[in-house]
Each structure stands twice: as C-alpha cells, then as structure tokens.
Amino acid sequence: MVGAGLSGAVIGRHLAMLGHKVTVVDARGHVAGNCHTERDPATGVMVHVYGPHIFHTDDAEVWDYVNRFQTFMPYKNRVKTISRGEVFSLPVNLHTINQFFRATMGPAEAKAFIESKADTSITDPQTFEEQALRFVGRDLYEAFFKGYTQKQWGVSPTELPASILKRLPVRFNYDDNYFFHKFQGMPRDGYTDMVEKILDHDGITVQLNTRFDRAQAGEWDHVFYSGPLDGYYGYDRGRLGYRTLDFERFTHQGDYQGTAVMNYGEVAVPWTRITEHKHFSPWETHEGSVLYREFSRLCGPEDIPYYPIRLTAEQSLLRDYVARAETETGVTFVGRLGTYRYLDMDVTIREALDCARRFEATLATGERMPAFTVKA
Template sequence: MSILLVGAGLSGAVIGRRLAEAGETVTIVDSRSHVGGNCHTERDAETGVLVHVYGPHIFHTDDAEVWDYVNAFETFRPYRNRVKATTGGAVYSLPVNLHTINQFFGKTLRPDEARAFIMTEQADTTIEDPQTFEEQALRFVGKDLYEAFFKGYTQKQWGCHPSELPASILKRLPVRFNYDDNYFFHRFQGMPEHGYTAMIERILDHPGIAVHLDTVFDRSQGADHDHVFYSGPLDGYFDYELGRLGYRTLDFERFTHDGDYQGCAVMNYGEENVPFTRITEHKHFAPWEDHRGSVCYREFSRACGAEDIPYYPIRQVAEKALLGDYVRLAGAAEGVTFVGRLGTYRYLDMDVTIREALDAARGFLDCRAAGAPVPAFFAAPL
C-alpha cells in the first residue's frame, strides 16, 4: 500500500518506520525544513552547544519497549532533570521536597515531621475534594508554598488564574518528604547523545521511506495514497471550519554567555512580576560535553495565534466542546487516521507519543490483515 504521513516528528517517523518494515511504501511530508518536529535539536554555530530549538525535551519512561526502541536508534546517556526555582530572593529545588520545605520555612524537619507540619500547619484540610489547580495546591501544600512556587508560574504558563484550571494539572508535580530532587520518577531517564534529530533521522533511514521537507500538506494529496496518518493540528485538517482549538505557544529569547550562566539546565521563576517562566541553559542538557560558551533561552508563554507554533492544548470546557465536534468530523472522514499531540489535541510526553505510534502502526496492520476499516483514532482524544 501507499501510505502518506503528515509530519516528520516522533509520530510520523515511528509509524512510517514500522509500516516501511512491513513492506508498505511510505511518504512523509513536513512543512518545516527539518525533521523532528518540536523535538528538533541542532548544534549552535557560535558555541558548539547542542540546542533544543523548540524548548527542552527530557526523555523519561517506565515503558521498557519504548526505551529499547529509542536506544536502537541512538545512544541515551544517563540524565536526571534537577530543576531549580528562584522566588523571594532565594533559590530552591523542585519538585517541592524535604530540602525545599526546610529551606523555605527555616527548619530542620525529618520526613515524618515535615509531613505532619505540612498537613497540620500548612495544608487547607477544609478542601475535601479539590476541583481546581488552586484548590489542589492549597489542599496539599498550603498557601505559602503555593504562592511561592505555583501560583505565579501557572498564571504565566496558562494565561489564566489557577482557579480556572483543573486539579489534574498539579497532580503531575508531587511533594516529596525526602531529599530526592529528581524531577521525574520513571525507571528509564536519559538524553540522546547526539540529539533527538539525529535519532529521528536514523528512524527515517529506510529504503521504503521518502521524506519531503518544506512541503505543506493539502487534503487533496490524500487521493494519491491508500491511507493518511495525520499528526498536524486536528482542526487544521478541516481548515478550521468549526473554529480554532485553543493552544498556548512559547516565545524564546536566546542569549549567550561566556562560561556557566546559572549552573543548572532549568531555572524556574515563580513570581508574577518576572515576565518569563524559566531560563534554560542548553549545555547542561548534555553534561558529558565540555563547552566554554553557553546558550540560554528565556521562555515566555502566551496565547497561540494563527501563525504561531501550537505547544500546549488548553482543553478547558469550551475547547473540549469544540474538540467533540471535530472528533465527530474526523470519524466521518475516510482514509485518514489522526495521531500524536496535535492530531489528538492532548498533552503527550515523548514516550507516550512513541507508544501510541507503535500501537497505531500495529493497529493499522491488524486492520489491513483482517480487512477491517482503519479507525480515525487509535488513541481517543476525549
């Protein structure tokens, strides 16, 4: 069969490779001049630093198959994401852990003491069933830690008050009553030695795959192929005929420094009067390399316009209603399957993106073998 994949990021590359290995003829188109999507990495000409062009991507997973998959195409070096935060004129470690608690409150609490202190003296236990981000924070860490580390950062990141966001967002940031400052908790964590773009180029290196960059997709192109996998914006496939789904986008203010600018890869800024959410220093994402110069990004979040790169789906009530309408349109479309972060309008970590891409490729081949129709979604957006 002739398969067209729209997007040369993780979804398109993984699905394309699996189908090409199964004997399909695969064509991949991407509007950008490079593969890798938002995971794209490239060497900075001035400093030699490997830069995460669209913001930092740290690989972490509990999925052994996904971990083995990426390691088949790139060497992953050990890496632990240890985030720092500047607030109130001091620097703390995140997620909130025992060190953060002791430093912030000027105490020397042991784990059980810290747990009791937070639960009895800080947490708002009158909130029994937190429904919003703010309620979740007040219930589990209390007003002081919430205002220092979460309130301002969240308002800048999402462009709305934390009381307008669901509690589920904060559940991704646990409080730890030990000194573990590893931001993630997954078994497998690392960074590709030569960058994500090098890895994706190897995934795409198959005689059954043809990649066309700087190529804007048009639905009419689908007529020349037996099936289309679309990883672009779901609403964009239908030319936004029902309206645009809401996203947040990011702006990066790049600057260089002679030496080590901040001593860590990620420094959050939780206070509302600081306009950016964080500064990333890219050479710290590859600690096995040695560079005198440094490349840093100040990161600003704002509403996504028509010409901007969509990053984070908002998925509030209005967006979910519109998403439902687009899902129904997608279900009625023929010969197309929607995949990935944009195609399913969901926030996805890289490992989940790869897992769903592997599952979609298997699902497609199973449908074809059984003579069954291929669904619009292998991973439901709602």
C-alpha cells in the same frame, strides 16, 4: 505520514519494514518536529531549538526502541526555582521545605507539618488553587505554584481545573530528580539525528518544506495525520486553543546559572524559566553557553502550538471535530496535535507503535482502520 516528528517517523518506519512505500511530508525544513536539535556553530552546544525535551519512561520497549537509533546518555532533570529572592530545589522536597521554613525536620515531622498547613475545609477541590491549598497550604502554593502557573496558562489558577495538579507535588525526602521513571536520558547526538535514523529506510521518502492539504488524501492508500486536528479541516469551525512559547535566545561565556533549568515563580518576572542548553549534555564541555528565556502566551494562527488548553470552550469544539473526523475513511489522526492531547515523547512513541501495529492487523483482517486509535 503528515509530519516528520516522532509519530510520523515511528509509524512510517514500521510500515516501511513491512514492505510498504511510505511518503513523509513536513511543512518545516527539518525532521523531528518540536524536539528538533541542532549544534550552535559558535559554541558547539547542542541546542533544543523549540525548548528542552528530556526523555523519561517506564516503558522498556520504548526505551529499547529509541536506543536502537541513538545512544542515550544518563541524565537526571534537576530543576531549580527562584522565589522570594532565594534559589530552591524542585519538585518540592525535604530540602525545599526545610530551607523555606528555616527548619531541620525529618520526613515524618515534615509530612505532619505540611498537613497542618493544608486547608482541610476544602473537601472536594474543583480548581487548581483549591487543589494546591488542600494538599500543600498557602505558603508553598504562593511561593512555588501560583505565579508560575498563572504565567504558563495566562489565567488565574482559580480558573484552571484541579486535574492539572494531578498529584501531591511534594516529596518528603531529599530526592530532587524531577521524574520518577526507571529510564531517563538524553540522546548523545540529539533528537534530530535519532529521527533521521528512524526515517533512514529505502521504503521511506521524506519531503520537507511541503504542506499537506486534505484534498490530497486520496492520492495515498492511507494517511496518518499528525498535524492539528482542526487544521485538517482548515479551521472552518473555529480554532482549538493552545498555549505557545516565545524564546529570547542569548549567549554567555562560561557558566551562566549552573543548572539546565531555572524557574521563576513570581509574576513580576515575565519569563517562566531560563534554560541553559549545555547542561542538557553534561558529558560535553563547552566554554560558551546558549540560553533561552521562555515566555508563554496564547497561540495565534501563525504560531507553533505547544500545550493544548482543553478547557470548557475547547472541549465542545473538540467533540465537534472528533465526531467529524470519525466519519473519515483512509485517514488516522495521531500524535499531540492530531489528538489534541499533551503527550510526553515516550507516550507519543508508544502510541505510534501501537497505531502501526493496529494498521498492520487491519490489513490482515480487512477491518476498517479507525480515525483514532486512542481517545482524543
């Protein structure tokens, strides 16, 4: 298993329980990848070291799986945003609409009002901006989506595809829960503790601070690779594009912002949001507080990749690397980096379980394990 994140841990655990000897290697000095958590020694706050990760899913098997290794506490993600000198609730809901337009509309009235604001001349939205203007109108778009999106992606929303804004980002009720999913929560003792327990099996050996080179692939019966797809080949045909994040960490005595996530929608503010980590564990009490100001930028060679860009230039290079990978034997590319797709944690675990079962089936039938078990 190349990578001790969710993909490597879940696949490794499944195969170890079948009797295989599994080696997990990771270049970092800890397990759990970008969902790594650790307690701040000064405040006792559980810190999401690489930015906040909130678990939400409709997949009952995945929910049961993570609860085998960690107690998940109830947690609802309620995001606020500062725009035009006021604090609003996200996602845009009936409270946001009434506050923004200084109104007291009911659901049906608000829906008709927003539809009247929409640009109905746009019949086939091609860009993010066109999609937003078509469905929410210019006022809400410029207040809540334009600036934040420009900072997050580093380009104008006129250059981003409409698919990024997949669904109407408005609710015509007062529900301010950011997610719709049936199961939502946070691991009581952190994600790193959960991943450590997944990896705690006699058949698993974990080697941290260890880099993998594809020249070593032949040393194992099979390699499950969750590192960057282009990195497997030493980036010899170019680098796939990612956005990365910089965090400006600071502390505060008391409660700094009263919520876990405060977005900043205006371009004039350089950070995209401030996260206050003690609010991700509302069952705990801490006087001190640990906060991150979050900045998004293009990922460089030495940076941690977060969000695959997947725009035109990347699509062509991606097809090149995928075609090359599909000729490989004895290696399967998994996870966010291995398949160059943005994945929530529950989807990562689902795909890892399915991948492990696919490998189990190939051993029984003698089929070749494919390089990808999902479309990259």
